[in-house]
Amino acid sequence: MTAASTTVAVPSAAPARRAGVLRWLWDFAIGTLLSTNPFTAVIVLGWLMRRMRWIAAPGETRPGWLMSAGETRMRRLLGGLVANTREGVGALFSQLVISLPFTALMALAWWAGWNNSFSKGYEQAAAGPLLSLAAIVFSLPIIAYMPMALAHQAAEQNWKAFFDWRTVRQLIARTPWRYLAVMILLAAVSAPVMFFRVLPVFAESIWPDLPSYDLETMDAIRLELNLAYAATVFVSALIIRGLSARCYAAAQASLSDPPPWLATRMFAWTLFMAASLAIVFETYVAQFFNYNSLRWFLHPHLLLPAAY
Numbered sequence: 001m002t003a004a005s006t007t008v009a010v011p012s013a014a015p016a017r018r019a020g021v022l023r024w025l026w027d028f029a030i031g032t033l034l035s036t037n038p039f040t041a042v043i044v045l046g047w048l049m050r051r052m053r054w055i056a057a058p059g060e061t062r063p064g065w066l067m068s069a070g071e072t073r074m075r076r077l078l079g080g081l082v083a084n085t086r087e088g089v090g091a092l093f094s095q096l097v098i099s100l101p102f103t104a105l106m107a108l109a110w111w112a113g114w115n116n117s118f119s120k121g122y123e124q125a126a127a128g129p130l131l132s133l134a135a136i137v138f139s140l141p142i143i144a145y146m147p148m149a150l151a152h153q154a155a156e157q158n159w160k161a162f163f164d165w166r167t168v169r170q171l172i173a174r175t176p177w178r179y180l181a182v183m184i185l186l187a188a189v190s191a192p193v194m195f196f197r198v199l200p201v202f203a204e205s206i207w208p209d210l211p212s213y214d215l216e217t218m219d220a221i222r223l224e225l226n227l228a229y230a231a232t233v234f235v236s237a238l239i240i241r242g243l244s245a246r247c248y249a250a251a252q253a254s255l256s257d258p259p260p261w262l263a264t265r266m267f268a269w270t271l272f273m274a275a276s277l278a279i280v281f282e283t284y285v286a287q288f289f290n291y292n293s294l295r296w297f298l299h300p301h302l303l304l305p306a307a308y
Contacts, residue, residue: 027065027238028231028234028235030065031044031047031234031238032227032230032231032234033230035230035231035233035234035237035300035305035306035307036226036227036230036306036307037306037307037308038298038304038306038308041088041304041305041306042085042088042089042092042304043065043081043084043085043088044084044088044234044237044304044305044306045087045088045091045092045304045305046083046084046085046086046087046088046089046090046091047063047065047084047088048237048238048241048305049087049088049090049091049150049153049154049241050063050083050084050087050154051063051238051241051242051245052150052151052154052155052241052242052244052245052248053154053155053157053245055242055245055246055249056151056154056155056245056246056248056249056252057155057249063080063083063084064080065080065081065084066078066080066081067079067080068080068083087154087157090153090159091150091153091154091159092303092304093159094149094150094153094159094162094163095146095150095162095302095303096297096303098142098145098146098149098162098163099139099142099146099297099302099303100297101138102135102136102138102139102142103135103139103296103297104296104297105131105134105135105138106132106135106136106139106283106296107293107296107297108131109128109129109130109131109132109134109135110128110132110287110291110296111293112127112128112131113127113128113129113131113132136277136280139276139280140273140276140277140280141269141272141273141276143276143279143280143302144183144269144272144273144275144276145168145169145172146302147179147182147183147186147240147244147247148168148171148172148179148182148244148247148248148251149161149162149163149164149168150162150241150244151241151244151245151247151248152164152167152168152171152248154245155245155248155252170251170255170259171248171251171252171255172251172272173259173260173265174250174251174254174255174257174259174260175247175250175251175254176260176264176265176268177268178246178247178250178251179247179251179268179272180268180271180272180275181243181247182240182243182244182247183271183272183275183276184275185239185240185243186240186275186279186301187275187276187278187279187282189236189239189240189301190278190279190282190283190299190301191282192232192233192236193233193282193286193299193300193301194282194283194285194286196225196228196229196232196307197286197289197290197292197295198285198286198289198290199225200290201289201290226307229307230306230307232307233300233301233305233306233307234305236300236301237300237301237305240301279299279301279302283295283296283299294308295308
């Protein structure tokens, strides 16, 4: 007696892979275009918030840029855009409130330092450096706090969750080494921001023929560089916020566990602030070579994911 051989049809994974690639390309194209300026970057920030919630909370609907599920035609057509804008404004508000004190102090210190230097006010020579030092020291724990706080706000869908200091600190304490990876990556992706901000100063050294180009060619180069900057910012933000959401989910799952030793947490926070210092250093280097007062406030990974 011979057993009849049977063939089981295994569904191909190729269509799902193709759909995933197409979705990623769509997100990349829309995200890059919207990241070219601070105004539409609010939509990107909101989409990233919804995507963090989708990653951190199983069962959430994957966010779209324009459409969403809804009972009415208008909600189906524009629900995603409205949700992205609403959550983007909330995230912008939270980050602005917590970062404005030290970014404003940095801007004031830089202005005071240069003005004092040009006016040869030797008696007040220490004013600018001391203000800058105070701003830097003040900024380090805040920058280290922000990624987890933003993930917490995304999960809770409430801007007040960003300022839930105790809960956010507990979440960070539960996954210190995973969170350190977030902070190191945040410092790493801030380096291209410095590069693109400094690039115009060295453009003629890199491309000696640049002054001979006509206006149309120059405009095309500016557009290409702006798109490259926006693409870099968007992809970096996508990676950072995704990693933050996964870190948040792991921390939430560990909240009932006892926290690591105090010495471990203190050492981890020292490393967090070292990564924060690297971000501040990159900001100062960019400002030294190519100053723009608004750039103290508009860091792509601390406020809006915009190519500015």
